[in-house]
């Protein structure tokens with residue numbers, strides 16, 4: 001291990017209350033909103049199938065032309081209470097919203113730029129309305145902030161001249177000022193989700209990324225910062241040059257998940273995956289036929305997979321330019337609500353169990369009660385699932401969460417292996433079974449294999 005000045009600041013999972021709450025939240029709502037919602041993936045009459053919040057890039061729109069969209073920013077149907085109510089009902093425990101995406105447009109009245117809502121026809125302080133409404137219904141709010149900024153004249157992709165150096169110094173001050181402003185205006189914010197940090201300019205400024213992390217924690221003790229912000233002394237990102245995680249949790253899983261076969265190392269740290277409902281649309285795209293759109297059961301499997309590997313999941317919505325939510329996303333939230341109302345106890349505060357992964361689905365252990373759940377996604381034609389337990393551990397009872405008074409038949413399959421028989425008719429949604437487990441010494445967590 002070499003000594004690093006701007007590498008990882010601590011090892012292992014943070015055990016303070018703020019981080020415990022993040023870890024127990026497990027299920028969050030991601031919101032991508034900005035000027036890009038106005039064209040919604042279409043420019044000069046042409047539909048671009050790429051991510052809608054990147055349209056400026058796909059359609060190669062000059063910044064000064066893209067910036068004119070500010071004159072059309074008028075979300076007159078926007079109702080933060082309505083969004084917060086929908087999110088609460090759906091069972092989201094936290095929410096992360098774009099304060100400023102790569103386009104550089106700020107969804108709060110910033111004193112450091114005119115490219116913000118204060119300079120638009122509709123001057124509503126979107127961040128203020130959202131953090132008030134979501135906090136009021138008990139949902140923790142996090143801010144997404146893009147370091148990459150296509151609008152700001154001092155942004156640089158790389159630092160190759162004295163001029164670049166001076167410009168990027170100005171840009172760093174701009175960012176520091178905006179982040180301070182965000183925490184001071186919205187002190188209930190719980191943390192920051194930084195994005196747009198893959199360019200050389202940031203990788204050459206690892207010290208600055210550590211300073212941002214330290215500044216935010218001094219402004220608000222307990223503040224939570226994702227690993228994607230961070231670069232170390234040598235430009236290594238997320239993990240420093242000694243392979244130690246930087247930031248408070250790993251945030252590299254964007255539209256992908258760790259594998260149970262190769263990536264169980266993730267169970268030793270805090271991490272969060274973020275997912276889109278279409279293949280790759282974060283901002284509003286008017287034509288979702290350009291790609292596969294995940295069904296509710298697919299979204300539930302992404303959520304379950306994350307929690308079963310000890311991580312969080314942010315499910316994204318991209319509101320329309322008028323401030324309403326598209327029907328597909330409203331339907332999805334309603335169906336998540338219906339499933340979470342019955343099965344949420346398996347997701348909230350859920351964690352990696354460590355038993356042998358089975359094809360029928362996932363195990364989740366509750367961090368606090370140590371209850372064990374089997375979440376069945378793949379209906380077995382044999383009408384029973386196999387549960388293989390570690391040495392000296394046995395399954396006493398199995399009760400479906402949809403009716404806990406029901407007791408599923410358990411039969412011996414072999415040493416430390418039982419069958420759990422599933423009811424007829426087979427189910428259309430992920431079927432969750434609460435297992436009554438007896439361990440060697442029966443104390444908490446005995447049946448959870450040591451973390452790899």
Ligand SMILES: C[C@@H]1N[C@@H](C(=O)NCc2ccccc2)[C@H](O)[C@@H]1O
Pocket residue numbers: 032051053054195196198254274282
């Ligand atoms: C959370 C998403 N991140 C933004 C993005 O530019 N992703 C491109 C990307 C894809 C994979 C690894 C790093 C960066 C997307 O626009 C979303 O905001």
